[in-house]
Amino acid sequence: MKNNLGVMKIKDLPGIKENISMAEYTTFKIGGPAKYFFVAKNPKALVQAIKVAKKNHLPFFIFGGGSNLLVSDRGYKGLVIKIQNSKLKIKNHNSRLETIYAEAGAILSSVVVFSVKKSLRGLEWAVGIPGTLGAAAYGNVGAFGSTMAEIIKSVEILDANNLKISDLSKKECRFGEKNSIFKRNKNLIILSVILELQKGGKKEIEGKIKKFQFYRKGKQPLIFPSAGCIFKNPKGFSAGELIDKCGLKGKKIDGAQISEKHANFIVNLGGAKAKDVVKLIKIIKQKVKSKFKIELEEEIQYLGF
Ligand SMILES: Cc1cc2nc3c(=O)[nH]c(=O)nc-3n(C[C@H](O)[C@H](O)[C@H](O)COP(=O)(O)OP(=O)(O)OC[C@H]3O[C@@H](n4cnc5c(N)ncnc54)[C@H](O)[C@@H]3O)c2cc1C
Incomplete structure (x- = not known):
């Protein structure tokens, strides 16, 4: 109507x-x-x-x-x-490189599985990062010293201002530390991504993936709901270590807790409210600022505040 x-x-x-x-x-x-x-x-x-x-x-x-x-x-x-668009396919290949076309709603871990199947290396580090490929490009996610930007060739976008679809080269995406043009301009919606991966040995790729999975299980509080790391790492520092040195591990406000396992995670022990998480974030920022004169910046994105 x-x-x-x-x-x-x-x-x-x-x-x-x-x-x-x-x-x-x-x-x-x-x-x-x-x-x-x-x-x-x-x-x-x-x-x-x-x-x-x-x-x-x-x-x-x-x-x-x-x-x-x-x-x-x-x-x-x-x-x-x-x-929730999630097509995934090999676009081009030559003797050394292959490009993958993947829609933004494709689950990042399914792109990892796809790359392993095709014996492609360069995405092993992303195993265990939840969420979609589009958001991974938006946030230039990374782990174990690698980032999305290193393997992105181009990004197809819809500009919500004029509803036009176009391609942005890697350079035009202006990737930085957990940053991109998409974070600065919310009208740019990612539709699909072209990734460039290198051919490699399947055994070696699978070995790396196992190592990264093992590390994650050991270091991250994966049994509780969370949003991953709350803060970006300030240049030259680990946010988790700074928070830990403030003695904040385990601090609780109602159902929300600064993880005892990894201080840059806030976990939902059950029934946590956004307001509890916000209070913990405020405490962390204040303590880290007063002890180290370092301003922590959130990696998580807020909605509805
Ligand atoms: C247990 C755990 C471990 C994690 N480990 C890591 C890690 O190792 N490294 C790391 O970097 N992150 C990590 N994260 C954080 C998170 O998984 C990543 O940021 C992921 O890329 C978010 O994907 P998502 O689809 O869930 O994004 P969402 O939470 O749905 O959205 C995040 C942001 O992306 C924007 N966005 C989403 N899709 C699009 C699109 N198509 N176009 C434009 N903007 C879009 C949204 O507007 C929002 O601002 C972890 C999280 C958890 C819970």
Whole structure:
């Protein structure tokens, strides 16, 4: 149905849902309701959802796996769009390199599995990082000294301003430490990514993956819901070590706790609220600032605050 200006009402968008708990969609298991919620399985559906949101003067927010998100207890009064396109294929190959085309909603770990199957190296470090490939490019995620930027050739984007689709070269993505043009311009929505990986020996690739998995299990509190590391590492320092040296490991506010295993993780012990996490974040920032004169910066993204 259309309103008297001939604009489709948000409630009439096919597939739209209302009052969806974001706690169900985040790895933190925290967050109030999204007023409207839509799953975009392809660019056409995404464009339509954005058009309708804009015409109805509703803000919108894009997300993937919800593994780097803290959603407010009050939720979000706009439209939350989950990116769920997930095609994955080899695009080009030569004797040394292969390029993979992967849609933004592809789960990062399935891209890792795909690369192992094809005996491609360069993505082993990403094993165990939850979430989608699109968000991995957005945040230039990294682990064990490697980052997404090293293997990205180009990124296909939808500009929500003019609804045009175009390609950005790696240089145009302006990747930095856990940073990219996408963090600075929220109108740029990632649709797909071209990755460039090198041919390698399957045994060696699998060996590296096992080593990284083993390390993660030993160092990270994977049995509790969390959003991974809360803070970026300041240049030359480990945020976790700084927090630990402030004696904050294990500090609790209701259901939220600074992990005893890894001080840069806040875990949800059960029933934690966003406000509890926010209080812990504030305490950490204050203590680290006063002890080390270092300003910690959040790696997690906030929604609805
Ligand atoms: C146990 C655990 C371990 C982790 N380990 C690591 C690690 O080793 N290294 C690391 O870097 N991170 C790590 N993380 C953090 C997290 O997994 C990554 O940041 C991941 O890339 C987030 O993906 P997501 O799809 O869940 O993103 P979401 O949480 O859904 O979104 C994160 C941000 O990306 C934006 N976004 C999502 N999709 C798109 C898109 N298509 N276009 C534009 N913007 C988009 C959203 O707007 C949001 O701001 C870990 C998290 C957990 C819970």
